[in-house]
Amino acid sequence: MKAKKKKITLINILQIITVAAILIYMQVAVKSGAISKIFLAAPTDIVSEGVKIISNGTLLPHFLISVEEILVGYGIAAFVGISLGIIWTLFPKTEEFGNVFCAAIMAIPKVAILPLLILWFGIGFTSKVVLIFLFSVFTILYNTVTGAKQCKDSYLKVASVFEASRFQTVFTVVIPSALPSIFNGLRLAAATAFTGVVFSEMQSAKAGVGYLLSEAQGLLNTSRVFFLIILITVMSVIFVKLISLIEYSVCHKWRRI
Amino acid sequence: MPGIHIKNISKTYIDGAGNPVDAIKEINLDIKDGEFVSIVGPSGCGKSTLLEIVAGLQKQTAGEVYIDDKKVTGPSRDIGVVFQDAALFPWKTIKKNILYGMEISKAPKEEQEEKLKSYLELMNLTGFADKYPSQLSGGMRQRAGIARTLIMNPKVTLMDEPFSAVDHLTRCTLQEELVRIHEKEKKTVLFVTHDINEAVFLSDRVILLSPRPSVIQNEYVIKTKHPRSRSDDYLVHVAAKIVADISRGAENVESEYMI
Numbered sequence: 001m002k003a004k005k006k007k008i009t010l011i012n013i014l015q016i017i018t019v020a021a022i023l024i025y026m027q028v029a030v031k032s033g034a035i036s037k038i039f040l041a042a043p044t045d046i047v048s049e050g051v052k053i054i055s056n057g058t059l060l061p062h063f064l065i066s067v068e069e070i071l072v073g074y075g076i077a078a079f080v081g082i083s084l085g086i087i088w089t090l091f092p093k094t095e096e097f098g099n100v101f102c103a104a105i106m107a108i109p110k111v112a113i114l115p116l117l118i119l120w121f122g123i124g125f126t127s128k129v130v131l132i133f134l135f136s137v138f139t140i141l142y143n144t145v146t147g148a149k150q151c152k153d154s155y156l157k158v159a160s161v162f163e164a165s166r167f168q169t170v171f172t173v174v175i176p177s178a179l180p181s182i183f184n185g186l187r188l189a190a191a192t193a194f195t196g197v198v199f200s201e202m203q204s205a206k207a208g209v210g211y212l213l214s215e216a217q218g219l220l221n222t223s224r225v226f227f228l229i230i231l232i233t234v235m236s237v238i239f240v241k242l243i244s245l246i247e248y249s250v251c252h253k254w255r256r257i
Numbered sequence: 258m259p260g261i262h263i264k265n266i267s268k269t270y271i272d273g274a275g276n277p278v279d280a281i282k283e284i285n286l287d288i289k290d291g292e293f294v295s296i297v298g299p300s301g302c303g304k305s306t307l308l309e310i311v312a313g314l315q316k317q318t319a320g321e322v323y324i325d326d327k328k329v330t331g332p333s334r335d336i337g338v339v340f341q342d343a344a345l346f347p348w349k350t351i352k353k354n355i356l357y358g359m360e361i362s363k364a365p366k367e368e369q370e371e372k373l374k375s376y377l378e379l380m381n382l383t384g385f386a387d388k389y390p391s392q393l394s395g396g397m398r399q400r401a402g403i404a405r406t407l408i409m410n411p412k413v414t415l416m417d418e419p420f421s422a423v424d425h426l427t428r429c430t431l432q433e434e435l436v437r438i439h440e441k442e443k444k445t446v447l448f449v450t451h452d453i454n455e456a457v458f459l460s461d462r463v464i465l466l467s468p469r470p471s472v473i474q475n476e477y478v479i480k481t482k483h484p485r486s487r488s489d490d491y492l493v494h495v496a497a498k499i500v501a502d503i504s505r506g507a508e509n510v511e512s513e514y515m516i
């Protein structure tokens with residue numbers, strides 16, 4: 001992927017100034033004592049706290065656990081969501097059967113299921129993976145199905161005049177035309193997967209970035225809270241970008257992204 | 258008897274209010290083998306509906322269509338269709354688009370490559386095989402769409418306003434190319450257009466459909482040999498006559514409404 005050179009405009013400069021002003025305000029307000037350290041953290045303290053937990057090895061095991069939970073939970077959700085979407089498209093009767101169940105499960109606020117998941121799977125790895133799966137799978141499934149249904153009529157007519165079978169039509173026409181929608185689902189789900197992992201780790205866990213976060217809050221270590229929030233945000237953004245990168249490598253030849 | 262035989266075709270829709278609307282009423286039309294026939298008519302007269310019925314893409318309410326004595330019951334590879342906006346798949350290269358039908362029918366790879374080469378040449382697309390549709394002009398996309406249909410060697414070719422989305426100059430070029438290909442391959446063509454000059458320039462016979470319910474209002478046999486001149490006196494005269502007949506048809510409709 002070639003990086004395109006961007007011109008720095010006046011708007012960009014103003015944006016940088018705004019960010020800098022906020023950071024400077026935080027620094028001055030905390031260091032002067034105008035705002036208590038419990039409520040806000042000075043940027044320099046956030047950085048040094050970050051360096052500290054990275055260098056003393058506190059962060060890494062928790063970080064790896066969270067990443068692993070995400071990759072497994074999201075990976076399964078992506079596989080199941082897309083596969084089920086394709087099956088529903090191939091055999092409309094299966095959609096008729098399954099849709100009501102999926103809609104019902106989707107309607108439950110996922111966080112409300114967490115107590116049950118903990119009862120069933122414990123407070124470790126498995127309950128997190130299941131929650132991430134539930135957070136992501138429906139978004140991916142319904143985006144796949146919607147994308148498939150929005151396939152242009154003229155494309156279907158082309159498949160039809162060449163006497164393409166149902167399988168051929170779905171795999172050569174319907175799925176490729178649904179790719180933008182499928183990737184949209186994957187991107188949305190990537191962001192919600194992070195909500196899932198952080199939330200479940202904060203509620204009850206033995207490890208993970210969310211666990212560290214709630215621990216830091218308990219210790220009134222606000223600098224660490226800030227650092228972890230930034231870390232989680234950056235991870236989430238990188239993950240979403242990664243999905244976009246995959247989409248780019250699949251579709252950039254024929255579609256402007 | 259080869260060609261396209263349309264027998265007593267009627268199509269009735271149920272409109273939004275639940276009332277039946279006659280779109281096409283008892284159309285009979287015989288198109289000879291190798292003949293180029295255009296259908297013109299005011300917009301909404303059911304030209305495209307008739308074409309889709311012949312293609313097997315829509316079901317008629319009554320009547321039958323035969324291709325080479327074989328009754329049309331659904332889409333078939335014997336019936337090639339060229340669509341209005343080319344309807345190329347944007348995610349496939351031009352090569353893959355043109356070969357789509359052959360891949361669906363699992364034609365041998367060598368045959369595909371061989372035919373691809375000759376149709377790229379025929380449609381002046383050599384050098385564009387690996388481009389994507391979005392990288393091509395509208396005229397080139399439509400040429401690829403025509404190649405995708407012709408490469409399957411259908412018995413008859415149906416074209417649904419194929420040149421309506423391209424600019425005037427490109428359209429003229431495409432018309433001339435179509436004439437050249439038709440002269441060479443002598444395939445039966447049913448061509449739907451709203452452009453009367455286009456119909457007159459291309460066709461052996463022009464069929465004028467009346468407004469709803471569509472019936473054949475008139476037909477015009479054009480014996481002028483190809484290559485034709487666009488300013489040919491006879492062609493200009495026929496085109497003017499068709500325009501006059503269309504407005505007469507419109508008057509009839511108006512008077513019907515007056516009553």
